[in-house]
Amino acid sequence: MTIERQIVKDQLLRYYHQMVLIREFEGESYRQYMQKNIRGFLHAYSGQEAVGVGIIGELENQDYVVSHYRDHGHAIAKGVNVNSVMAELFGKSTGTSRGKGGSMHLFDVGKRFMGGYAIVAGQIPIAVGLSLAAKEIDKEAIVVCFLGDGAMQEGEFHESMNLSSIWKLPLLFVIENNLYGMGADVAQTLAIHDEIYKFANGYKMASDKVDGMDLFEVRAAAQKAIGLVRSGEGPYLLEAQTYRFRGHSISDPANYRPEIEVSYWMSRDPIEMLKTRLIKEDMVSQEDLDAIHKLVESEIVEAVNFAEKSPFPSADELYQNVVSGSGE
Amino acid sequence: MPEMNYREAMNRALREALDENETAYIMGEDIGPYGGTYAVTRGLYDEYGPSRIKDAPLSESVIVGAGIGSAIVGMKPIIEIMTINFSLLAMDQIVNHAAKLRYMSAGQIEIPLIIRMVTGGGAQLGATHSQNFEGWFASVPGLTVVAPATPYDALGLFRASRDTRDPVIFVEHALLYSLRGDVPEEHYMVPIGRADVKKSGKDVTIVSHSRMVHVAMGAAQELEQIGISVEIVDLRSLRPLDMDTVIKSVEKTHNAIVLEETWKTGGFGGEIASQIVELGFNFLDSPVMRIGGEDVPAPYTHVLEGLAFPDIGRVVKGVRSLLDR
Numbered sequence A: 001m002t003i004e005r006q007i008v009k010d011q012l013l014r015y016y017h018q019m020v021l022i023r024e025f026e027g028e029s030y031r032q033y034m035q036k037n038i039r040g041f042l043h044a045y046s047g048q049e050a051v052g053v054g055i056i057g058e059l060e061n062q063d064y065v066v067s068h069y070r071d072h073g074h075a076i077a078k079g080v081n082v083n084s085v086m087a088e089l090f091g092k093s094t095g096t097s098r099g100k101g102g103s104m105h106l107f108d109v110g111k112r113f114m115g116g117y118a119i120v121a122g123q124i125p126i127a128v129g130l131s132l133a134a135k136e137i138d139k140e141a142i143v144v145c146f147l148g149d150g151a152m153q154e155g156e157f158h159e160s161m162n163l164s165s166i167w168k169l170p171l172l173f174v175i176e177n178n179l180y181g182m183g184a185d186v187a188q189t190l191a192i193h194d195e196i197y198k199f200a201n202g203y204k205m206a207s208d209k210v211d212g213m214d215l216f217e218v219r220a221a222a223q224k225a226i227g228l229v230r231s232g233e234g235p236y237l238l239e240a241q242t243y244r245f246r247g248h249s250i251s252d253p254a255n256y257r258p259e260i261e262v263s264y265w266m267s268r269d270p271i272e273m274l275k276t277r278l279i280k281e282d283m284v285s286q287e288d289l290d291a292i293h294k295l296v297e298s299e300i301v302e303a304v305n306f307a308e309k310s311p312f313p314s315a316d317e318l319y320q321n322v323v324s325g326s327g328e
Numbered sequence B: 001m002p003e004m005n006y007r008e009a010m011n012r013a014l015r016e017a018l019d020e021n022e023t024a025y026i027m028g029e030d031i032g033p034y035g036g037t038y039a040v041t042r043g044l045y046d047e048y049g050p051s052r053i054k055d056a057p058l059s060e061s062v063i064v065g066a067g068i069g070s071a072i073v074g075m076k077p078i079i080e081i082m083t084i085n086f087s088l089l090a091m092d093q094i095v096n097h098a099a100k101l102r103y104m105s106a107g108q109i110e111i112p113l114i115i116r117m118v119t120g121g122g123a124q125l126g127a128t129h130s131q132n133f134e135g136w137f138a139s140v141p142g143l144t145v146v147a148p149a150t151p152y153d154a155l156g157l158f159r160a161s162r163d164t165r166d167p168v169i170f171v172e173h174a175l176l177y178s179l180r181g182d183v184p185e186e187h188y189m190v191p192i193g194r195a196d197v198k199k200s201g202k203d204v205t206i207v208s209h210s211r212m213v214h215v216a217m218g219a220a221q222e223l224e225q226i227g228i229s230v231e232i233v234d235l236r237s238l239r240p241l242d243m244d245t246v247i248k249s250v251e252k253t254h255n256a257i258v259l260e261e262t263w264k265t266g267g268f269g270g271e272i273a274s275q276i277v278e279l280g281f282n283f284l285d286s287p288v289m290r291i292g293g294e295d296v297p298a299p300y301t302h303v304l305e306g307l308a309f310p311d312i313g314r315v316v317k318g319v320r321s322l323l324d325r
C-alpha cells in the first residue's frame, strides 16, 4: 500500500470510528436512561452522524462549533472526551459541565465546542457573535452553526442570516433537515420545504444542499463551503438532507411518521452506506471494520464505568458559577 | 363526584371552548398529529381538524401576535406556548402589545385572548426548561394571570378565562398533569381573582399557588403530627390578587409564610409578603417568612436540582422555625 493510500485509509477509518462511536454511545445512553442513570431530556443524533462527522472533520482545531440540544454527535466529532460526555449525562462532577448542564448543554470551550443550546434557534445569534469575533480579532477561525429545519422557523434564524450576510461574517450555517421539528412535518411548517437551502437566496447568501447520509458527499460539500467561508466570502448555508432514526427524544415513540418513509431512510443508514462503499472499493477490509467495532465497544464500557464511578457534585456547587466567583 | 386528572380537565376545558364558539381555535406548536408535548390537546386535531387546531411553525412571537390580531376583530384564540420558557420569545407581543392595546387605544381595542403555558421545574430538564415566569407576567398591568393547582380549578378557571375580555396568561404546571381530583359533571365556574382556602388551620397561613400548594399540603400533614395546624391559601390567580382572603387568614393564624417555586429574589412572593405587612401588620405575631427557590439556574443533576426548589422538608423546617416549635 502506498503512503498516500495508507493516509486516506487511516482517515476513512477515523470517520468510520467516530460515526460508530456516536451511534453506540447513544444506544448505551438509551439503556442507561431506562436504568434511571440518565434522566430529563435525551435527544439522539442517530441517523445524522455523517453530517456532524463529515462537516466537523473538515474543520481546523481553532474553528468553533455551535450546536443545539441534539448535541452528542457534534460534541464527540469535535473531540470532546466521551467519558466526560457520559458523565455529564449521569449528572456527575466529572461531566463536561460538572453535571449541571445535562445532555442538552454540553460545552468544551478548550475544544472550541461552544455548546448545546435548548431554546430552539437560540444558538444562532450567538454563533453570529462568535463569527464576528473570529473575523475581527481571531482572523484564523471560522464558525459552524448546526441547526434544525424547525429552528429556521424562528425569527432569530432570519435576523442572523441577514446580519451575517451584510457583515460578511465567516459563518457556516448547517441545516440538518431531518424533515421534522418535534412532530411537525416541514411540509406544513416551512414556506419552502423541498429545497430549504433556497431560503438563503433572500439574504444574498451562497447555499447548497447535500445528501446528509453519504459521508463522501458531505465531505465534498463541506470542503467547498468551508473554503468559501474561510476565504472571506461571507456566510454560507448548507442544507444536509438527513433523518433521525429515533423519536424526537427518548419519550417520543414517533408514530407520526409513515412507516414507508422510516424504512426508506433506515435503508440509507449512513454507517452502513459508508461500510458498503469502503468494502466495495476495497479501501478497507472487514477486519479493519471489526477492529473498530471492538474498539468502540471497549470505549463505551469505559465511559459507563467512568461515569458510574465518578462522584456527584457536592451541595455547595449549587451556587458556583452563577456569576464569577459565586459560591466560593 | 367523577374524578379526572388535570390534563383531562384541561382537555375538557378546551373542547368546551371549541364547541361553544365556532370562531374559537387553538394555535400552538406540535398540537396537531403529535398531540401536544404534554398531551393536553390529544385527540382534538383528529376531531376538530386543522382549521380549529392550528399546528403552527416554531415561531412563538407570531403565534402570539396572530392570536392578538385575530382576537381584536372577533375570533376567540387559545394559544398554547409549549412551555413558559419559550414565552420569552413572545414577550414583546405579550407585554408591549397584548397588555397595552386596550389602554393605548382608549378602549377601542379589546383582546379576548387566552395564552396557555406550562410552568415549572423539578423534572431535571435543566436551566432553560425549568423556570416559572408567571410572577413576571403578574407585574404587568393589562394582563390577567391564572395558575390553577387542581383539576377542579383548572376547568373552572378556564371557563372564567373565556369570559374575560382581556388577555389571560393561563399557567399550568408540568408536574400537575397527572394529578387526580373531583370534577363535577354539572356546570360550574371558578371566578378569577378569588383565592381558595385549600386547608383550614389555626397556627400559620401558607400562601402559595400552583404546584407549591401541594408541597404546602404535604408539609401541613407532617406538621399535624407534631400538633401544628396549617392553613393553606391557594391564590389561584396572581393578577388580580385576592388579598382579602389572605388577610382574613392571617387575622386568624397571626403567622404567614409565602411559598413559591421560583427564585426568591424578585419573586412575586415578595409582593404578597409586602402586602401582608401593609394590610395586616397588626395581626402578625412574627415577621412574614418567604420560602422560594434558590437563586440559581436550575441544575440538571438530581442531587443539585433537589436543593434548588422548595420541598416539603424545607417548608416543615420553615414553619417550625417561624413558630419556634
Ligand SMILES: Cc1ncc(C[n+]2csc(CCOP(=O)(O)OP(=O)(O)O)c2C)c(N)n1
Binding pocket: A070, A118, A119, A120, A121, A147, A148, A149, A150, A151, A152, A176, A178, A180, A181, A182, A248, B029, B030, B058, B060, B082, B086, B089
Ligand atoms: C423556542 C422554543 N420553542 C419550542 C421548543 C420545543 N422544541 C424543542 S426541539 C423542537 C423541534 C426543533 O426541530 P428542529 O429545529 O428541526 O431540530 P431537530 O429536533 O429536528 O433536530 C421543539 C419544538 C424549544 N425548545 N424552544
Ligand SMILES: [Mg+2]
Binding pocket: A148, A149, A150, A176, A177, A178, A179, A180, A181, A182
Ligand atoms: Mg428537524
